[in-house]
């Protein structure tokens with residue numbers, strides 16, 4: 743037992759075992775079928791891991807590319823829309839830096855301030871109601 747204890751030993755990571763740390767012993771172990779199989783298995787494991795990692799990274803990069811593409815499309819559509827808006831704005835002498843919201847508010851305000859238009863609208867509403875009533879009465883009479 744004392745003889746083995748004094749012997750320097752080397753740990754084989756592939757085989758998870760100790761071998762005598764001298765050249766002939768190491769060479770003998772490394773030539774062994776069991777060690778070679780373990781080395782191949784280890785390499786395959788490392789390969790598989792790196793392939794899985796590469797696949798994951800590829801998938802992620804694909805997803806990222808898709809996201810980027812979608813964002814780019816949205817941006818292009820926005821640019822088209824903005825270009826279309828600016829084109830229509832060219833006809834009207836409205837400054838491009840004015841947002842669309844105040845424009846609508848201004849229009850609404852113009853309509854309400856005009857007395858003629860609001861009274862005309864009321865007349866139209868009344869007329870519409872009368873027509874609806876007479877129509878429904880006629881329909882009821884036919885049904886009975």
Ligand SMILES: [Zn+2]
Pocket residue numbers: 754755756757758771772776777778780
């Ligand atoms: Zn080994």
